[in-house]
Amino acid sequence: MEKPQKLKELVINLNTMRYLKILSIISFLLINGLGEHGIPTFAGIGLCMYQFVSDLLNYIHYKNIEISWSLGLVGISTIASILIILLSRRYKNRYPLLVSFIILCCTGVYMCGVLRHYDKIQPWFIYPFLVFVISSVILIIKNFKNLDASTLQKSP
């Protein structure tokens, strides 16, 4: 009688994790920039990747173009972090997950420019940012909780 109960709890937990992951990623992508252009993170990632790829492609034809390595680093690391969070397994990938959230936090802070424009905080920044931070913290805590070996085998 105890085993099915445990399994049910595990399923509920896994669903929670899935929703929290989606919530965390969507809220991260919706964090709005505080600068004069105020672009959201999803557009920021697109801009970084576009600039990096176009610089690489243009470099083949015009050698005098500077390649924006820093934008490439930001764009690729953000996309990689999002993928790691979405594909991570419970407990097993807890450290990559933690690192990914730290990377997302750093890139989020860089893209929204909160350190320069902290006096301009607005709802489209604060709400998604809070949702991202809260859901990430819950997700990390849940991921670091140890489960017994038998249930771990069945986790996705």
Added chain:
Amino acid sequence: MKNKSKFPNLTLIIVFFCLIFNGSCKKDLDTNEKVSNHEITRLKDWFQINSVDQKFNRFKTMTPNWESTLVNNQPDQEVYEISLNNSEQIFQSTIILEKGSEKKFIKKNNIRLLIFKDKKTNKFLYGSYLSIIDERTGNDPKSIKYKFYQNLTGLVLYYNIDGSFANGWKYVNGKIYNPITASSETAMINSNFDKLSQIGKNNFDRGKLLKESSDPCLTGIPEYAVSCVGTNAYMECTYAITGYTYVSMCIGGGSYGDPGTYYPKLIDDPHNNGNGSITTKMTMPPPPEIPITDIIKYLSCFDKSKPASLTIYAEKIATSFPGHAFISIKQGSNTMVLGFYPKESFPSTVSGPGIMGDNGEHAYNSATNYGDISAEKLQKIIDTIIKFSSSNYILTNNNCANFVLEVLKIMGVTDMTGICTPDNIYDITKPYATSMNGKAPKTQRTCN
């Protein structure tokens, strides 16, 4: 066994996102409240100090009825709405009235005093006269509050505290139909001369051309007041036109600020040499920090028949995310530094209305001076600026870099099209750069 729902967290997610959207999109509600005596005293003092220049004020005989003061809460400001004692029965109408019909039209107009206070600093910013002219019967303009023009079909006219016309809006069923900008009697007369030159003398139509213009945008809004002649025993009172407000009303043209609002006449704007109401300082997003509300007026200092000096600036994406590209035009002692921005915050930052912003003292990574440009090119650049300021800001293909790209095309530097970023502008202009890593000059204007 516990009867747990299978998806309790789905509800949680929905609640979270409801909070986000609700918090972000909710507009501050109008909460009209009576004002404390202390605040009324402050308002009186402010009005006394700031309404000194009353010589040409069309509303000088209208005195504020301080007891009727109401506060109208706006996102960043508190707007005090004060009704006016109207002993001369001053009113405005959109049409020239038949004799005897004036009393019917008095009720269709309401003129009141507005005093704006900054919520953060608790300081009074500026004052304005608001005139609401209802063109549809049944509406009481007295009950309509500042920026809450639901169901209004008519005009909303804002006057500066000295009585000069500032700006206005034409509403149809509560929605903005077109902005109204200031014009002049001279423009009207010139327009009439054009018309007179085109028609035969016999078609003068008994002087009806007086306030009709050949330019359909130009019009004069008449102001009426009662004047009485006689003794205490017998007094004959009649309404007469005391003046006109000359305005330009055209769909899609003329005005570039926050829709429905009053564009203040700033006295101590450092970016305007204390001369007027062209740029407005904002402390909160939507961007830009200093939007240019009237680009035509902003650029009016330039003599389009003379050459000017052009500089292109680029700030790289990585330097200050997401970077910026802007231009400066210098002619004599006039220097204007400006760039293209989204007018409103998200989601308009991705695609939405655009606005020009003042970029005086903005940081850059490369500055390229293209020397003196011909009058013809200056005209083209000014046309491009005006075109962009009324166009939509689209992050992918109509952003600040695209604006600079258009200017570079006029200069014959590039023929690049499509997606453009500040880094692209940097790459194009860097080989000819005259200065690297610095701050752009301050905007300086020498005219009104």
